[in-house]
Amino acid sequence: MKKLIIASIFLAYITNYAQQEDPLLTHDIENQKEWVNSIMKNLTLDQKIGQLFMIQAYSNKDKKHTNFIKKMIKKHHIGGLIFMQGTPEKQVQLTNIYQLKSKTPLLIGFDGEWGLDMRLKNAFRYPWNMTLGAVQKGVLIEQFGKQLGEHCKRIGIHINFAPVVDINTNPKNPIIGNRSFGENKYNVAKKAIAFTKGMQSMGVLANAKHFPGHGDTSTDSHKTLPFLDFNLKRLDSIELYPYRQLFDSDLASVMIAHLNVPSLEPKKGVPTSISYKVVTELLKEKMNFNGLIFTDALNMKGAANYAKPGDIDLAAFLAGNDMLLIPEDVKEAVKKIKNALKNNLISEARLNQSVQKILKAKYLVGLNNFKPIKETEIRSDIITSKDKLLYRSLMKEAITLVKNDNVTLPIRDLAKAKIAYVKLGDSDHLSFMNTLKKYAQVDIISDKNLTGLLQKLKPYNTVIIGYHKSNKTPWKRFKMSEEELVWLQEISKGHKVILDVFASPYTLLDINDFSTIDAVLVSYQNSKVSQEISAQMIFGALETKGKLPVSIKNIFPEGTGITTSNLLRLSYSIPEAVDMDSKLLTKIDAVTKMVVDSTMAPGGQVLVARYGKVIYHKSFGYHTYNKKQKVKVTDLYDLASVTKILGGLPLIMKSEEMGLFNLNTRLGDLLPYLKGTNKDTITIKQALSHTGKIKPWIPYYLETIDTITKTPFNKYYSKVKSKDSSIKVAEDLYLINSYTDSIYKKIAEAPQRSEAGYKYSGLIFYLFKKYIKDTYHKEMDYLNNENFYKPLGATSLTYNPLKKFSKSEIVPSEIDDYYRNQTLQGHVHDMGAAMMNGVSGNAGLFANSNDIAKMMQMYLQAGYYGGKRYFEPKTIHKFNYRYYEKDSIRRGLGFDKPQLNPEDKASSKYATANSFGHSGFTGTYTWADPDTGLLYVFLSNRVYPTMANNKLGEQDIRTNILDLIYEAIIE
Incomplete structure (x- = not known):
């Protein structure tokens, strides 16, 4: 009776969905069907079960690891590999080796939310999603997806586990945060659709994650099982919204998160990744998703703490997932699934259904005609002037001016300006400082104590305060220290202050009083390019165009963004920005x-x-x-x-x-x-x-x-x-x-x-x-x-x-x-x-x-x-x-x-x-x-x-x- 009540509530709140067309179908449907059937016909039961697994592979490990992967391919007939750390060159070499070793072509996956740099050295890095959430030009996000698709395809990746479509409504979220496009469901959906369209146009499958929504949590599913105590109306209205929009845009795959959501799965402590109600009833039946369904990594504590290796894999497959990502013990998982088939817990038709979907995806990405990947000139192919230009374009559109009292920015009267620069934070500021100095005399002022600093600042009428935090990963700490917060307030009491934050916009949450801060610029990331571009905006060589993707209390609502005028000062870019060839200029x-x-x-x-x-x-x-x-x-x-x-x-x-x-x-x-x-x-x-x-x-x-x-x-x-x-x-x-x-x-x-x-x-x-x-x-x-x-x-x-x-x-x-x-x-x-x-x-x-x-x-x-x-x-x-x-x-x-x-x-x-x-x-x-x-x-x-x-x-x-x-x- 209790189950019936929950089901009726669920039906009342979840919006009716149109039947999604199969996003895994190609234009040559008959050829695809023929190839899938020909493979299916020759697969043994063990080989079919093997197709369900995507195990992790490294290109920076020793021969022992390489031999282990070869063994997994030969013995367990695994369906795919998700490459982790290493280099693009080594990954290509290993992909060629592993593909030749596999009877059925391997589906190669990758976690590249902001580019291959997320996992690989010597690769290109694009801005994080939070930064892109500030960009108003959807065409640039689509271009980003396209470029990332080109990079993936060049090194043999078929599915990139991106975009993150979690709506980050919780500033304390330790694992999503900068990986989210923001807190606005419409903005998140638009960005995700543009990215997906771009990447899939290059023949690389997109993957929306983390279903049903990991944005409003304060715990990390890598370490524990996050708890989401939201009712169905809230989930349908917020968390599920981007997925509905993406399903109408031919999204190829979805990743199921390890979350505890009682309103979706009433059984205590059952992660959404192994919940039949979430994967099959909600995603497949209610939301009519026909694409490929992945679990999140099964070695994460949010799943691994629930059941033993093998048991968790079986539970995930029973829930309705197609591919089991990063299993802890493939041998044990295969054994459990075979026993389940033998005991009729799973039908072979159900197994065939997932294997056929996996094979359709392989045909869709061209694995029916696999050719070894070119192993030369990789770096020049994945780090191009086109990428550099796009990165600059994205940062120019993202950087956001949220406060600008008395039109402080851009700085106009250089003849009267006496400008000092004070650095806060513990990361690099060199590019910012060097670029500021291209426009005017800007003096670096520092001191070990506040009294000394304020004394040194007396001759200046304008103080630029740069807050610089590590740009290494999106999870690095971004909060200001208590001392920095005090220094900021004291400096701003006696000077015209421009605060430029090269970190998450959530940095601003701890600032209690903005009344004496004249201008606040959010530059999102402490990269060399963001520093250069932000400095140019301060002096009016470039306009500010970004819109804040998250709210800062009730002071700066989501969507805040002041556009400045261009004063036609020299700006600094790369040759391709003005239709010139950088190679010829060398x-x-x-x-x-x-x-x-x-x-x-x-x-x-x-x-x-x-x-x-x-x-x-x-x-x-x-x-x-x-x-x-x-x-x-x-x-x-x-x-x-x-x-x-x-x-x-x-x-x-x-x-x-x-x-x-x-x-x-x-x-x-x-x-x-x-x-x-x-x-x-x-x-x-x-x-x-x-x-x-x-x-x-x-x-x-x-x-x-x-x-x-x-x-x-x-x-x-x-x-x-x-x-x-x-x-x-x-x-x-x-x-x-x-x-x-x-x-x-x-x-x-x-x-x-x-x-x-x-x-x-x-x-x-x-x-x-x-x-x-x-x-x-x-x-x-x-x-x-x-x-x-x-x-x-x-x-x-x-x-x-x-x-x-x-x-x-x-x-x-x-x-x-x-x-x-x-x-x-x-x-x-x-x-x-x-x-x-x-x-x-x-x-x-x-x-x-x-x-x-x-x-x-x-x-x-x-x-x-x-x-x-x-x-x-x-x-x-x-x-x-x-x-x-x-x-x-x-x-x-x-x-x-x-x-x-x-x-x-x-x-x-x-x-x-x-x-x-x-x-x-x-x-x-x-x-x-x-x-x-x-x-x-x-x-x-x-x-x-x-x-x-x-x-x-x-x-x-x-x-x-x-x-x-x-x-x-x-x-």
């Missing part, structure tokens, strides 16, 4: 190696970006040929004439945009002291396009030194700085202040070239330094820094870098034995710029490649960058235009342009007419192309130890690399 590595090996330059930096994404950024070689200090991507180089477009031109363009002059303004009108000279009537347009007949260069320094002994005259120089001699041309060498006027006088009096046409000259940029000072009453280094470099976050872009950076961060240029008689390191190489106190429009800037790219990207984006407009688009166009192209002059105004004569090599042969850039005497170069979105920076100190070495220029290395970059574009 040719740059060979060229830079040749540069060093051939003594063209001691070292350098190369940066490549496209569409605002930096996709190649490397340093090469050393500071000098003694090879004691390797070049870093953060090291500063003397830019030489690249200064013209990054130091002189910005202020010229801004002044023109403000209406202070126009392109036809004469130099005499701009600079009155040129009135009546041969420079008087030259227009700005002519001067900047190098058609004004201005002399190319004046070696001012020669008249200030003894040209025989190469020593400076005392009347011009002092070894100590004084009121009258404050122009520092090098270490312990100061030029008299009055000599600046001599330079302007020499330019004014210099004879003009007699021939018309184009001739490069830097003298106009000396003149503009004076114009800027006379007009704005401030030096151009100050104006550039305040108006461009600081707000851009280009902290290394600077004149006289020794005022801000240590000498070790600055790459030496030349060993000067003709003027200053010392190694130039942090003092401008250009003699004329040195005599202008290191600040000129023609030379004097130092920078690393990343900060040059910021200025160039701003130009590419028509004057806009980081949420700020620096120039009107028409201004950029006006100066990036060839006004004298009809005269075969390639130059714009200040900007260099691609060669018109194929014999020249100003740029790449592929460069478009709209592209622009400049080269520098010291071995520097930068180029940008609006039509292709390309941006390129090359830095070197080819003038070390002497400028007489110009092999770099003679072999067109800088523009040849640009050719390679264009060639790497995927059409």
Whole structure:
């Protein structure tokens, strides 16, 4: 009577299900049926029973284990193997061996919820389900399933025991947690369906687990039998929902969990995995599931504690399972099942039913025509640029902003921001920190005690707190310590705080007060990629798009997620993200190696970006040929004439945009002291396009030194700085202040070239330094820094870098034995710029490649960058235009342009007419192309130890690399 009451309640609450079509059928049903029947016809009873077992195999164990598996195949005719730990290469080798040993092809299973990395070394790892639960684009989850299917298929796996469809409504769940898509049944179902569709499209069977639902438990079924005291209405509404949806999407298999659910199985302590009511009555009959049914591992304590080996296997088969996963004793299990058949506890028809399903699944995955798996090039096939790109895409869509008071994120005003970083947690933070520093000066602040830390934080107005926990497994502890919780609250009381959690979103549960925390970002995992992407979001290079997959008390409900704006700052990705070939770009590595090996330059930096994404950024070689200090991507180089477009031109363009002059303004009108000279009537347009007949260069320094002994005259120089001699041309060498006027006088009096046409000259940029000072009453280094470099976050872009950076961060240029008689390191190489106190429009800037790219990207984006407009688009166009192209002059105004004569090599042969850039005497170069979105920076100190070495220029290395970059574009 009691059973009848339970059954009636059950029928009342469990939704009526449509009959699921057989998900194990192929398109060639008749061929499949013929193959299954032909196998069945030749199987003995022992061989049929053997098909029920999937035992665990390892590829990192010794020969003894291999022989054991061979024995199990030969003696007990097992139906499949589930591979555990090892490597992909070894697993493939063993799979080939075992398949050849087996009379009936083996169904190979695997636990790869987030990729082959879950079990195997040297394999690709995708994000955990909790992270994917935040992703709103279902197509990306399907793509993830597809990629994982490709990986599985490549190494001979036929069924991947994924996805986990447990709805994690219990934050204390010790075994599911990060393995769940979240607490929302609709979200879980959508993600599971997309994943299943993707993986099964590659011919790899999906497996939904852990039926009927392991999400709301606080115990681990590996260690004990979890208890779920829920009524049928709750189970049907929540736990079973994803399964119903998946059954309509051709899900191939289900795994039954070891759970104690009295509302489903009234017998005390009976695990769901061996419950007839759960497996047969609920799953097969009520829910009409026709796919393959697996037990969860039978060696887990949730099952093993209930009955002895053999007995538990028999009970599981009697319950309705098709395959018995990881039995403890196959020999004993076979014996028990044979006795049950003999005693009519099981019919042979029931046995045949499961064996036929198993064989159908084997046909479905192609085992009717098994061919040995290719044993070479495995790693390159399962760790691809496609995988790396997808991983980045998933993380970009997942990272979630749950709080953003006063639009704290993204950080906008870099000129005013004084940013500190404080690390909490016990795991790595290097990628996060390095990426933050690409955008602004961010100082790492730490102390052993809170008082000391708060004291050190006083000068800062913004504090980024990164909480970093282990990314090794999804089960690692994620909770903050009591001390960390106190530190977080105390720091946030006196500062604008951005908290970034590189751990489970459940980390936030222990934070009692969020009122003083201005922004909270959940980055889910502490991987290198999540750190990089999260840092980019903080500075507005990428938008935040994720939605919280679980609730954090009643403070941040499930589904919380604030979308930020994209400020169009440079972001950092991989070549395939912008349709470029990473393998082709590696040719740059060979060229830079040749540069060093051939003594063209001691070292350098190369940066490549496209569409605002930096996709190649490397340093090469050393500071000098003694090879004691390797070049870093953060090291500063003397830019030489690249200064013209990054130091002189910005202020010229801004002044023109403000209406202070126009392109036809004469130099005499701009600079009155040129009135009546041969420079008087030259227009700005002519001067900047190098058609004004201005002399190319004046070696001012020669008249200030003894040209025989190469020593400076005392009347011009002092070894100590004084009121009258404050122009520092090098270490312990100061030029008299009055000599600046001599330079302007020499330019004014210099004879003009007699021939018309184009001739490069830097003298106009000396003149503009004076114009800027006379007009704005401030030096151009100050104006550039305040108006461009600081707000851009280009902290290394600077004149006289020794005022801000240590000498070790600055790459030496030349060993000067003709003027200053010392190694130039942090003092401008250009003699004329040195005599202008290191600040000129023609030379004097130092920078690393990343900060040059910021200025160039701003130009590419028509004057806009980081949420700020620096120039009107028409201004950029006006100066990036060839006004004298009809005269075969390639130059714009200040900007260099691609060669018109194929014999020249100003740029790449592929460069478009709209592209622009400049080269520098010291071995520097930068180029940008609006039509292709390309941006390129090359830095070197080819003038070390002497400028007489110009092999770099003679072999067109800088523009040849640009050719390679264009060639790497995927059409």
